[in-house]
Amino acid sequence: MLQRCNRNNPGVLHIQGGSENSMSRPLAVFLAATLLASGAEPLAAGAPARLRRQQAEARVIGRVVDARTNAPLSSVRVYVVGTEIGVLTNADGRYELLGVAAGTHDVRAQRIGYRASTQTVDVPSSGAATVDFGLGEEALALEQVVVTGTGSQARRREVGNAITQINLASVAEPTKSVETLLQARVPGMTVDVGGATIGQGATIRLRGNVSLSQSNQPLVYVDGVRQTANNYPRNVSQGGSTFNAAQVEASPLADIDPGDVDRVEVIKGAAAATLYGTEAAAGVIEIFTKRGTAGKTAFTFQTDQGINWMRPYGSDVRPLLNMEPWLKKAYGHSEALSVSGGSGQARYYLSGAFDDKDGVLPQDHERRYSMRGNLTLQPLTNLTLQWNSFVSKNDLAMSPDGNGGESIFFNVYRSPVTALGAATPENIAKLLTRKTTQTDDRLIMGASATWVPFGWMSHKFTFGYDRAAMSGEVFHPYGFVFQPTGDISELDWQSETVTLDYAGSAEAHPTNDFKATFSVGGQLVHTADARVDGYGRGLPGPGKQTLSRAAERFVFSGGQEVKTGGFFLQSLFAWKDRYFLTGGLRVDGSSAFGSSFGLQAYPKLSASYVISDEPFWPATLGTTKLRAAYGFAGRAPGVFDAVRTWNAGAFAGQTAFLPDNLGNPALGPEKSGEVEVGLDAAALDDRLSLTFTYYHRRTVNALFLVPQPASNGFGAQLENVGELSAAGIEASLDATVLRGSWFTWDLGSTISTNHTNVVSTGGAIFYNIVPGQPAPVWRGAKVTNRDAFADPVYALDAFFGPSVPTVIIDPFTTLKLPHGLLLTARGEYQGGAWGQDFPSRLVAQRGPRGPVGCDDIYKIVPWASYTGPGDPNAPAAISMVRALDRARCYKNARSDVWFMPLDFFKLREVTVQAPIPTRFIPRATSAFASLSFHNLWRWTNHEFASFDPELIGSRDNVNQLFSLITDQLPPPATVTFSLKLTF
Numbered sequence: 001m002l003q004r005c006n007r008n009n010p011g012v013l014h015i016q017g018g019s020e021n022s023m024s025r026p027l028a029v030f031l032a033a034t035l036l037a038s039g040a041e042p043l044a045a046g047a048p049a050r051l052r053r054q055q056a057e058a059r060v061i062g063r064v065v066d067a068r069t070n071a072p073l074s075s076v077r078v079y080v081v082g083t084e085i086g087v088l089t090n091a092d093g094r095y096e097l098l099g100v101a102a103g104t105h106d107v108r109a110q111r112i113g114y115r116a117s118t119q120t121v122d123v124p125s126s127g128a129a130t131v132d133f134g135l136g137e138e139a140l141a142l143e144q145v146v147v148t149g150t151g152s153q154a155r156r157r158e159v160g161n162a163i164t165q166i167n168l169a170s171v172a173e174p175t176k177s178v179e180t181l182l183q184a185r186v187p188g189m190t191v192d193v194g195g196a197t198i199g200q201g202a203t204i205r206l207r208g209n210v211s212l213s214q215s216n217q218p219l220v221y222v223d224g225v226r227q228t229a230n231n232y233p234r235n236v237s238q239g240g241s242t243f244n245a246a247q248v249e250a251s252p253l254a255d256i257d258p259g260d261v262d263r264v265e266v267i268k269g270a271a272a273a274t275l276y277g278t279e280a281a282a283g284v285i286e287i288f289t290k291r292g293t294a295g296k297t298a299f300t301f302q303t304d305q306g307i308n309w310m311r312p313y314g315s316d317v318r319p320l321l322n323m324e325p326w327l328k329k330a331y332g333h334s335e336a337l338s339v340s341g342g343s344g345q346a347r348y349y350l351s352g353a354f355d356d357k358d359g360v361l362p363q364d365h366e367r368r369y370s371m372r373g374n375l376t377l378q379p380l381t382n383l384t385l386q387w388n389s390f391v392s393k394n395d396l397a398m399s400p401d402g403n404g405g406e407s408i409f410f411n412v413y414r415s416p417v418t419a420l421g422a423a424t425p426e427n428i429a430k431l432l433t434r435k436t437t438q439t440d441d442r443l444i445m446g447a448s449a450t451w452v453p454f455g456w457m458s459h460k461f462t463f464g465y466d467r468a469a470m471s472g473e474v475f476h477p478y479g480f481v482f483q484p485t486g487d488i489s490e491l492d493w494q495s496e497t498v499t500l501d502y503a504g505s506a507e508a509h510p511t512n513d514f515k516a517t518f519s520v521g522g523q524l525v526h527t528a529d530a531r532v533d534g535y536g537r538g539l540p541g542p543g544k545q546t547l548s549r550a551a552e553r554f555v556f557s558g559g560q561e562v563k564t565g566g567f568f569l570q571s572l573f574a575w576k577d578r579y580f581l582t583g584g585l586r587v588d589g590s591s592a593f594g595s596s597f598g599l600q601a602y603p604k605l606s607a608s609y610v611i612s613d614e615p616f617w618p619a620t621l622g623t624t625k626l627r628a629a630y631g632f633a634g635r636a637p638g639v640f641d642a643v644r645t646w647n648a649g650a651f652a653g654q655t656a657f658l659p660d661n662l663g664n665p666a667l668g669p670e671k672s673g674e675v676e677v678g679l680d681a682a683a684l685d686d687r688l689s690l691t692f693t694y695y696h697r698r699t700v701n702a703l704f705l706v707p708q709p710a711s712n713g714f715g716a717q718l719e720n721v722g723e724l725s726a727a728g729i730e731a732s733l734d735a736t737v738l739r740g741s742w743f744t745w746d747l748g749s750t751i752s753t754n755h756t757n758v759v760s761t762g763g764a765i766f767y768n769i770v771p772g773q774p775a776p777v778w779r780g781a782k783v784t785n786r787d788a789f790a791d792p793v794y795a796l797d798a799f800f801g802p803s804v805p806t807v808i809i810d811p812f813t814t815l816k817l818p819h820g821l822l823l824t825a826r827g828e829y830q831g832g833a834w835g836q837d838f839p840s841r842l843v844a845q846r847g848p849r850g851p852v853g854c855d856d857i858y859k860i861v862p863w864a865s866y867t868g869p870g871d872p873n874a875p876a877a878i879s880m881v882r883a884l885d886r887a888r889c890y891k892n893a894r895s896d897v898w899f900m901p902l903d904f905f906k907l908r909e910v911t912v913q914a915p916i917p918t919r920f921i922p923r924a925t926s927a928f929a930s931l932s933f934h935n936l937w938r939w940t941n942h943e944f945a946s947f948d949p950e951l952i953g954s955r956d957n958v959n960q961l962f963s964l965i966t967d968q969l970p971p972p973a974t975v976t977f978s979l980k981l982t983f
Contacts, residue, residue: 059128060097060121063925064089064109067134068746070820070915071169072926072982073111074293074340076135081106081118090295091340091349092925092982100129109133113141113167115686137170140623140682140689142610146265147224147286158572158580160606161272161629162678162693162730166264172814172824173911173932174304174978175258178287179204179251180934184810184828184908186266187693187730188752192950194248195968196310198359198366199396199438201231201251206268206283207695208726208754208804209961211670212775213703213718214635216961218266218283219276220253223374223388225446225464226499226525228252235398235438235472237489239535239554244482245474245489246436247402247968252468253285255392255442257353257370259302259336262290268730269695270633270674274604277523277566278588278634281672281699289388291374292340292347298925299983304334306976310360311935313947313970315855321947322412323969325425330364330972332357342376349374360972361399361408362432368394382452394440400431403838403966406482407431410967413839417846419482430481438472456507464499478539486539488547493531500524515574519584522567530559560639564590578613582606588634594642594667602671604631622683629676634669637703641718642667662714670720672699678730687736692729698759699724706764721762724775728754744816752808768962774802776961778834780896786884791869793883800899803963806832820915830949831903835963837946841898844889853945854889857881868892902949902963903941909934926982934974 064076072093079086080100089095097107102125110116114135123129138144142157146165156163164186168175175181179202183191192203209216220227232252236245265286267273273280308330312319320327338351355368370392377385400406405419408428415423420431446464453459470493478486503521510516536550547553570584586602593600606629611617617624644663649656678693702722708714734748756775768776782798809829816822840851850863861877868890878886888897909932916927940949948970 058100058102058123058126060100060105060107060123060131061128062095062107062131062133064093064095064111064133064135065926066114066169067136068744068814068816069170069172069822069913070134070928071172073114073135073169074290076109076111076114076133078107078109078133081108088293088295090293091290091298091300091338094296094298094925096295107131109135111135113138113144113165136686137167138682138686140625140680140686142623142625154572156680157577157610157625158574158582158608160580160582160608160627161267161269161676162627162691163272164266164268166266168258168261168263172822172913172930173909174930174976176974176976177254178256178258178261178264179254181258181261181264182266182285184812184826187691187732187750187810188268188728188754188808189266190805190808190830193971195401195948195951195970196308196360196972197248197401197968198357198361198364198398199250199394200248201254204253204285205804206266207697207728208756208802209775210282210672210697210699210726211635211703212722212724212769212961213705214637214670216282218285219273219280221284221286222256222390222444223287223289223386223446224448224462224501225388225444225466226497227444228466228468228495228497228527230468230495230527230529232438232440232468232470233491233493233531235436235470235474235491237474237491237533237535238556239533239537240474240487240489241404243404244406244434244476245404246398246438246472247404247407248398250394250396250438250440250470252442255370255394255440255468256287256390257336257351257372257392259338259353260289260349260351260372260390261287263288269676269697270602270672271604271606271629271631271676271695273633274602274631275521275568275570275584275586276633277568277586277602278564278590278600278636278669280633281635281670289372289374290338290340290349290351291376291386292342292349294342294344294347297339297341300336300338300340300980301983302334302336302978302980304332304976304978306332306357306974308332308358308360308972308974310969311973314852317855317859318852321409321852322415322423323409326362326408326412326428327360328358328362330358330360332366345378347376359399360969361401363397363399363436365397366394368392384450386448386450388444388446390442390444392440392442394442396438396440398436398438400434400436402968406434407967409969410839413852413967414843414846415849417843417848427481433477433480435473435475435477438470441467441469441471443467456509457505459504460502462499462501462503464497464501466497466499467494469494475544478542478545483537485537485551486545487535487537488539488545488550489533489535490547491531491533493529495527495529498526513576515577517572517574519570519572520568522565524563524565526561526563528559528561530557532557562591562639564588564592564636576613578610580608582608584631588669590636590669592636592639592642593669594665596665597642597668600634600669600671602632602634604629606630620683622681622686622688624679624681626679627677630674632671632673634671635703636669637667637718641703659713659715662708662712662717664717664719666720667703667718668701668720670699670702672697674698687739689734690732692731694727694729696727697725704761704764704766704769706762719762719764721760721764722769723759723762724756725759726754726756726775728752742818744814746814748813749809749811751810753806754804755806756802756804770799773799776803777801778803778836778899778962780836780899781887781894782899783884783887783897786882788883789879789881790883792887794887794894794897801834801901802832803835803961804833805830805902822911822913824909824911824913825907826909827905827907829903829905831901833902833949833963834899835902835946835949835965837898837900837965839965839967840946841888841893841895844893844898845891845895847891850889851945852947854885857885857889863890866890900944900946901941902944904944904949905939906935906950907937910936921981923983924981928978928980930978930980932974932976932978934976935971936973 076089232250314321334355336353340349412423448462505519533556536553538551566588568586645661646657649658674697676695682689701720705716730752732750738745778800812826911932913930
């Protein structure tokens with residue numbers, strides 16, 4: 001919908017986003033034809049005759065780009081000051097003003113979120129005058145419209161909580177995925193991409209862990225449509241061993257093509273996410289994809305060529321931990337093509353992408369196809385219809401990896417004390433006869449209708465459908481080293497999420513200074529999962545076999561269904577366009593709640609004060625907004641947690657029911673209440689900007705797995721017995737150190753802290769959940785005289801620290817150089833978290849190589865020369881070994897001493913971008929080349945003695961609660977060359 005934003009900026013228009021989706025191949029072809037027919041043709045045939053006649057007259061043409069990255073800016077309002085002549089730029093940032101009278105004119109370019117620019121131009125009596133604009137982002141864009149967590153569209157000045165927005169036009173480096181796009185860009189957010197295993201999904205946390213039993217992944221919306229809440233399942237059969245199959249999960253967020261993304265909005269905490277209700281306590285990520293703009297059809301082509309390789313992650317003795325024979329430089333490439341355009345009544349955006357890349361392990365390979373179609377129709381001036389569709393297919397082949405007996409890394413690092421024996425090329429080749437493949441399919445469709453019957457009232461209806469499916473196979477051929485007769489498993493899983501959403505709002509202006517906006521809405525989310533799992537063992541012979549040929553075959557199936565519904569009310573009151581007060585209420589019900597629980601209410605209250613609009617505020621102090629918010633959100637239990645369930649069992653040909661889940665009819669959601677206060681400020685002509693937020697969260701009715709009496713036959717049961725708290729700050733500072741016509745230097749950083757605390761466990765006793773300690777906390781045997789040259793002294797069951805970082809610092813810098821060259825760099829420091837090195841403690845006990853963190857110690861006293869504290873035959877050189885190293889590096893090492901701080905700094909990204917003169921590329925209107933490096937360098941705490949501090953436990957990698965280092969390769973270093981052309 002094209003709408004005027006507010007009376008203070010009468011020349012600024014905003015194009016409202018819609019919703020996002022996907023389709024089958026026939027539907028894709030049909031949609032493509034529809035879009036081209038309804039968009040490109042009206043552009044040529046539907047132009048008013050008056051404008052066609054004026055094409056021979058004087059005109060002004062030009063292009064609008066982001067001043068920092070030189071990326072084209074669409075939907076920029078360009079107009080001749082003092083006239084009604086104006087247009088919006090197309091996808092390539094191009095515009096054409098027709099019918100301009102000869103003479104001197106001021107031409108102005110405006111887009112919300114960017115500083116407006118005006119240039120004076122002499123227009124000839126015939127022909128064209130060219131005026132190009134480079135718009136810089138506003139440090140504090142108070143008129144920028146946001147929708148995440150607001151119930152309806154709202155300007156930033158009206159919102160009382162922090163919202164982080166990432167505009168893709170301001171991102172110079174090639175973006176591999178939405179997950180890497182978010183990394184080190186959002187205060188209070190951690191994005192841990194795990195290890196080098198291809199297809200592995202990222203763990204995303206906003207303000208740390210909100211729950212100790214439920215998922216801490218934030219909700220994800222794309223163009224207003226709720227995405228599936230589930231990860232793709234791990235490719236493992238219930239009939240086989242969990243250790244002898246795929247060891248990682250894929251994330252549906254990685255399906256979204258970052259080239260289709262226009263912007264991302266992130267809200268953190270209950271105070272901001274109240275209107276999303278029961279599932280929103282961990283925050284919300286809302287993705288807005290690109291839409292077509294009226295004007296000439298624009299084609300954009302991008303190709304990325306990249307190489308991944310492993311940098312040293314061991315010691316100077318074993319820099320790659322003897323993995324060299326099985327590591328490779330992995331080449332990958334991607335190509336994407338998009339087309340957009342349309343008229344005032346029909347606009348379209350179409351895209352297709354193809355990715356093909358290897359991983360650093362021998363069998364790792366990924367091939368992905370995706371297609372998107374977004375259509376916007378405006379049949380009436382007060383009615384806007386939007387259709388969004390997205391389809392993707394991702395084929396994965398994975399090497400044996402992770403914490404499993406068939407893993408390459410597992411057997412090489414622990415060699416020769418494994419079932420495989422020595423890690424020779426001949427033995428490792430036996431593992432590589434296993435084939436692990438899976439295909440992830442995604443289909444997203446959405447439609448929305450926005451009706452504005454009156455200028456003061458609007459209604460928006462949204463329908464969304466998201467289908468995620470996975471088909472996986474793990475094949476051990478006949479003669480496999482650990483399964484001589486061979487086996488095969490096949491898993492088919494599907495998740496469907498249907499969303500129905502309504503939001504309506506009405507404005508009232510009793511006086512010139514007072515405005516009231518009332519919003520009401522409702523949402524219904526229906527999610528259904530189903531899986532069928534077949535396992536067979538005893539294959540007839542060598543060669544590729546099917547499940548039906550196995551001598552023994554087993555079938556497992558299951559499914560679940562959840563319905564969540566709610567409604568919200570909200571009122572926004574504004575006085576003199578600088579005092580704002582918002583109150584709201586969300587009420588939810590869910591089929592996951594216990595039968596006697598009922599509904600759950602989540603209230604909110606927020607305030608915003610643009611103090612810099614006061615008459616007393618000195619102009620030299622720039623712009624400042626003060627804000628505060630208080631609100632609640634929840635986290636629902638699992639589907640069957642509230643009901644008593646039984647498993648089927650069989651023995652000696654007899655079947656029976658076995659106790660499974662005890663059930664709790666009073667079970668309800670966790671409820672998190674949060675208060676946050678802060679300010680947003682910009683000064684010195686936008687050369688300096690600052691945001692600051694303090695928050696304090698308290699979670700009541702926290703869900704803990706409470707042990708039950710063994711006599712009832714059931715295991716632990718979820719109960720609402722806990723209470724948690726968290727507090728921290730989030731700040732960002734961005735400064736333009738130098739600003740000139742040929743050289744600009746921007747420097748900045750974000751910093752955030754998060755300190756959690758277990759307030760109460762309701763009387764239940766847990767080892768890692770202890771009142772007064774972080775939630776959760778690592779515990780074990782602490783060497784109290786760690787640096788002494790003596791035998792260790794232990795404090796048993798001691799507390800080490802939290803499993804998530806307490807401090808995050810993300811520095812960044814941008815240099816704009818002559819000839820359009822751009823250099824960007826971004827780093828990330830995380831500190832305060834502790835982790836356990838799971839494989840090293842076993843290697844220390846079994847030898848003979850010992851853990852990599854002890855290689856320098858073995859130069860003094862070899863592993864075989866000393867068994868540990870109390871060894872009567874200890875060599876004299878042991879006097880030169882610290883107590884901590886004696887405790888954990890030798891045969892008698894304790895299993896609970898391998899805890900270490902996970903503090904690190906990584907150079908996340910360095911990118912050089914350069915424009916290419918279009919005279920070298922026929923018909924191109926813009927061309928850019930960039931070279932980007934990731935993970936080139938790292939620093940770790942001197943007490944860190946393992947592979948990589950960001951490694952997370954395999955198997956449940958996306959929902960990992962504890963920082964558990966397992967047998968995985970760290971993320972590789974990458975270099976990517978990108979070429980982007982627009983026609």
